[in-house]
Amino acid sequence: MIRRHLRPSAPSTVRTRLVLAFAGVLTFALLLVVIALPSLLDGYFAQQERKNLEDRARVVAALIRLQLADAQALGSSSPRAIVLATNPPTIAPGVLKALGDPEDPNSLISSVTALVAQADLDLSIAPDAEHPEDVLYRAQVAYSPDQPVAGQERDNIDFTYSFTVEDPWWSQFSSLSPARLFTLTLADPYTFRAQTLRDVAGVLFAAALVALIVAVLASVLIAQRLTTPIRRLTRASRALGEGDLTARVPTPVSGSPEISELATSFNRMAERLEESIEVIRKDRDRSRDFLADVSHELRTPIAALRTFNELLQEGAADDPQARQEFLESSHRQIERLDWLATNLLELSKLDSGLVALDLRPDDLRAVVEAAVQQNDEAARRKGVELTLELPDEPLRLRHDPQRMGQVVGNLIANAVKFTPSGGRVTAGLETVPDGASIRVRDTGVGIPADELPHVFERFYRGAQANEERGSGSGLGLSIVRSIVDMHGGTVTLESTPGVGTEAIVFLPREVTQSSPQP
Numbered sequence: 001m002i003r004r005h006l007r008p009s010a011p012s013t014v015r016t017r018l019v020l021a022f023a024g025v026l027t028f029a030l031l032l033v034v035i036a037l038p039s040l041l042d043g044y045f046a047q048q049e050r051k052n053l054e055d056r057a058r059v060v061a062a063l064i065r066l067q068l069a070d071a072q073a074l075g076s077s078s079p080r081a082i083v084l085a086t087n088p089p090t091i092a093p094g095v096l097k098a099l100g101d102p103e104d105p106n107s108l109i110s111s112v113t114a115l116v117a118q119a120d121l122d123l124s125i126a127p128d129a130e131h132p133e134d135v136l137y138r139a140q141v142a143y144s145p146d147q148p149v150a151g152q153e154r155d156n157i158d159f160t161y162s163f164t165v166e167d168p169w170w171s172q173f174s175s176l177s178p179a180r181l182f183t184l185t186l187a188d189p190y191t192f193r194a195q196t197l198r199d200v201a202g203v204l205f206a207a208a209l210v211a212l213i214v215a216v217l218a219s220v221l222i223a224q225r226l227t228t229p230i231r232r233l234t235r236a237s238r239a240l241g242e243g244d245l246t247a248r249v250p251t252p253v254s255g256s257p258e259i260s261e262l263a264t265s266f267n268r269m270a271e272r273l274e275e276s277i278e279v280i281r282k283d284r285d286r287s288r289d290f291l292a293d294v295s296h297e298l299r300t301p302i303a304a305l306r307t308f309n310e311l312l313q314e315g316a317a318d319d320p321q322a323r324q325e326f327l328e329s330s331h332r333q334i335e336r337l338d339w340l341a342t343n344l345l346e347l348s349k350l351d352s353g354l355v356a357l358d359l360r361p362d363d364l365r366a367v368v369e370a371a372v373q374q375n376d377e378a379a380r381r382k383g384v385e386l387t388l389e390l391p392d393e394p395l396r397l398r399h400d401p402q403r404m405g406q407v408v409g410n411l412i413a414n415a416v417k418f419t420p421s422g423g424r425v426t427a428g429l430e431t432v433p434d435g436a437s438i439r440v441r442d443t444g445v446g447i448p449a450d451e452l453p454h455v456f457e458r459f460y461r462g463a464q465a466n467e468e469r470g471s472g473s474g475l476g477l478s479i480v481r482s483i484v485d486m487h488g489g490t491v492t493l494e495s496t497p498g499v500g501t502e503a504i505v506f507l508p509r510e511v512t513q514s515s516p517q518p
Contacts (some may be wrong), residue, residue, distance in 0.1 A: 124139075125181070157189070357400040410476045414476060438501060442501055
């Protein structure tokens with residue numbers, strides 16, 4: 001339930017999420033720096049201040065040694081003692097005088113505190129290093145500058161320095177003189193550490209804020225650069241879904257190779273989709289035209305048969321001559337229907353891919369020779385000379401003998417049909433580079449130039465169809481092209497009206513079955 005209520009408020013775009021992610025990561029990193037760096041700097045500054053206290057303590061210790069040495073030498077032929085042999089032992093008055101009163105600002109201990117230590121000073125003297133707890137003397141001086149430097153504050157650090165001073169009064173030999181233990185502690189100096197840390201924290205905060213603003217702007221630009229190809233892909237996908245098959249995604253020249261590959265793959269998919277839709281559209285239009293042509297072709301013989309039937313029913317059957325004429329006409333229309341149905345079935349099988357070629361490495365001369373023999377009787381009846389031109393050597397090529405016989409036979413039949421009596425039809429075969437060429441030439445009526453591009457279309461008979469063209473089904477050349485396409489070859493027509501026509505079939509040497517072209 002909570003997630004359902006929170007989901008609408010969450011950022012929905014990839015660009016917003018990228019910007020928030022970049023800003024979040026940088027903010028976390030800057031917070032770590034702002035939090036951790038002052039602590040690290042604090043430890044570093046404290047170490048430096050402690051080093052300063054150590055140096056000051058050493059200087060104070062050196063000054064105390066010098067002062068005690070002068071105090072012991074003054075006013076006596078022999079050195080004075082630091083610790084007197086009383087019970088209990090006490091500090092010699094000369095030492096007390098040399099160190100001075102802590103309350104006196106002009107005393108040695110007060111002077112070194114104000115000028116050298118610059119921190120609260122605590123000085124103690126013990127008989128020796130073995131008994132540091134037996135303190136014979138302690139002096140404490142609080143450091144309080146008259147005019148503190150701006151920015152300086154009390155710092156809660158301290159440093160303890162212990163040193164020894166030989167007491168020569170106790171022995172004639174300095175090597176045997178006892179060493180008195182002096183313990184010096186400097187604490188709570190005035191330093192710039194706190195102010196420096198505040199300044200550093202302020203600078204860090206300002207730098208972090210500037211860095212965050214710059215990072216947000218940079219993340220916006222980066223997210224814009226990263227998401228622009230995705231938005232383009234989305235727009236192209238939406239346009240493609242709405243029917244704009246020309247929508248493409250510009251392939252970025254530079255940038256992520258994954259985005260470039262995605263854009264290339266999308267464009268390739270769109271191109272294939274456009275090609276597929278175009279093929280489907282053409283197939284739909286072709287099917288619509290095909291059905292319309294089939295309806296038109298079937299309507300003519302059916303209408304004729306209906307007319308003959310009605311005339312016979314109305315009394316024409318009583319006239320023997322009329323009845324015989326109607327029966328002969330009906331027979332021709334029925335043959336035409338049978339021929340049309342046979343060609344339609346054949347063409348449908350070829351287009352649907354149900355026909356598998358029986359490819360054999362046989363001699364193509366046998367195919368051409370059989371087709372010529374098949375049409376020889378029809379040519380002789382019409383008075384057309386049918387000749388054959390074959391090479392002397394066998395021309396073996398992988399092909400389907402039955403289907404190629406159908407191709408050559410159809411071309412020769414068409415040539416005979418459109419060649420007037422006294423004309424000539426020649427069927428030939430020759431070897432060409434990378435394959436073989438079958439040629440069928442005639443001296444017929446020819447085909448106008450504007451009709452040549454359409455002769456392979458189904459049911460096409462020309463704009464000015466004569467009796468020969470009108471008697472066919474208009475599917476023969478379509479079947480020829482489908483069979484040749486399945487062999488991977490090509491078929492072309494060259495024609496000059498009034499001179500003749502030549503059909504050229506090219507078969508490649510390496511034949512692999514393929515689907516016929518639409």
